[in-house]
Amino acid sequence: MTVTDTASANAAIAAAQPGTTIRLADGVYGPLVVTDKHGTAEQRISICGARDAVVRPFPDTSNMVGAIGVKVEGSSFITLNGFTVQNAQKGVALASTSDSRVYALRVMNTSQGGIYAQTGSSDNLIAANQISHTGLDQGIPEHGIWHRDGRYGEGIYVGNSQGNDTCEPNCAPDPSDRNVIVWNTITDVTAEAIEAKEQSTGGLIYNNTVTLSSTHHAAIYSALQVKGDGYLVYGNNITSGLKYGIRSVTTQVGDRDWGYDNVFASNAITLTSAIDPAEYGFFQNYGTANAFGCDNTLSSSPSVPLVAPSTVCEP
Template sequence: MNRTGRWPLPGEPRVWLAASGGAIAALLVTVVVLATTRGPAGRTIGLSSGELPTGGAAPVTGPLVDGSTGMDTPDAATPSMPTVAPVEGGVVCPPATVVVSNGESLAIALADAEAGASILMADGLYEGTFVAERPGTADKPIFLCGGSGAVIDGGSVKGGYGMHLDGASYWRLVGFTVRNAQKGVMADKVTFAVIQGLTVERIGDEGIHLRNFSTDNLVIGNTVRRTGERRDKFGEGLYVGSAQSNWCTVSGCLPDRSDRNELRENIISETTAEAVDIKEGTTGGKLIGNAFDGAKLSGSHNDSWVDVKGNKWLIAENIGRNAKQDGFQTHEIVKGWGTGNVFSANTAQVNGPGYGFAFTPVNGNKVSCDNKVTGAAKGFANVKCG
């Protein structure tokens, strides 16, 4: 990851760095508090800004579905058409096969979607909660695209999923806003989907959740903020898998093997629970190049940006600030889980009483010496780097 920065100035905060020989050294140097970083693909990640890049792909057009009749009308009837900006390393929306303008027409388009369809949401308000159940294919995914001015509004933080992919594999959700629902975006039994460039905000519980054997999905370039407005203990930003206590409800009493998911270059702030919660039962995922702000963390257990209870995850090149306790944590909730995770090249501006990295237990987890930690009262980590 390429980081912007400068040499330290006098009076700036102490930095905990790992010495090259593996010992943890408190270096009496100071650094600028990083407000932005660049992910592997070069997209700027800013903790103070939730805006996606401007420009890029030209507007896509297509027939309009009239919500009252279900009949196609000419393009001239299309309301303000958004430009969907591309995300480096993500997908680009193809020309639309159908354009929708309100909640009723969106529900019709989702129900009728066939492999290869491209649904464009015109700018406007889409009231209600929505579900997609018909899968695309590897060579013909289904696109649902819109600008940030296309807003799904669930009506209440006390119930409903703003957008639910229910067995709808090979979908691409791109660019629009989801707000005012109990859960923002939910994926159940979904594979090879892309959730990209969304703004998910004012949510009762978690923002974006992959669960129930949802595997090989990409969550990239999203802004998630103001979660936990119903119950602060459930206000995670990104959530992968299910807690053991929910396996019999969600995954047939089996570990929820929501494996090999990649969460990349997302901006997550104002969450009352962890920015990212990686549950026991999940394996082989990647958390790369994201930005977290934990200033709104609350409750006795919601005390870090990232909580890893799965196995063999790579957590790399992320930047966080303002943790209630530690920056990054691992836990063993179920025997055999919470092990083999690797933490590399992260920047942790903890501003809290704990560590940059806290492994409880250590359990085969590794923190490399290229991580950087500031403002952690207990220091770099509770283990030696290597």
């Protein structure tokens, strides 16, 4: 079925059954919400549209607080395909959602991140999206006070930080596992282009193209950051003005350590020192926690080492 406005789109979503395809006609839509909807592997529930079908909660970027472009919660076997999401606090948010696809969207102009997979969202595919101009600093809640902060402008964000300023000291565990992040193009975001948080495991970050040249928050050090376990980070092309191309961080949650058994291979890193002086192509805070392949490459000006001294690349 084809829908032409926000009300008809959300009504169609609420009535969707396995195999339903909802096409967004060209035009402007408010927030779309998918709650407790379940397709099957053979009959997915699909929401699709061309680039000129634009989900736009706010008319401009002056006060983008309180609305998510597309929220998918407690659902499975959902596909989002092709349309544009812009002018939102968060672009697309998967929450407690599995086996779903966020494919070939254009996500831009958000006050926080572009695409999220959180609160136990596992086995999802985030692929071939164009993500740009996140973290536009329109006000972030921290301890009940709204203030400007670009730390939350990730391109793609998996899991939840156990040190997140917005939920301390009672951040809930978030095992968002086995998510596949591939073929995305991410430019001009104010935090990491891709970040996988502690308590997430077994994801694939493959063949993404990242270009970060704009101003970042001072607490952001790398284009890609992994704090989870068992990720394969392979074949990504990174051009960044930050200290590091890829950063792996070990951290402790309760009595459990995270940030181990990740593999980083065949990534091509270019560091420009446009924002911070480049230090290393790859940095990890515990030198033997993960495997870093000798097939990773680095180009930088001025020249800096591929890895920190505590890390030895492996054939």
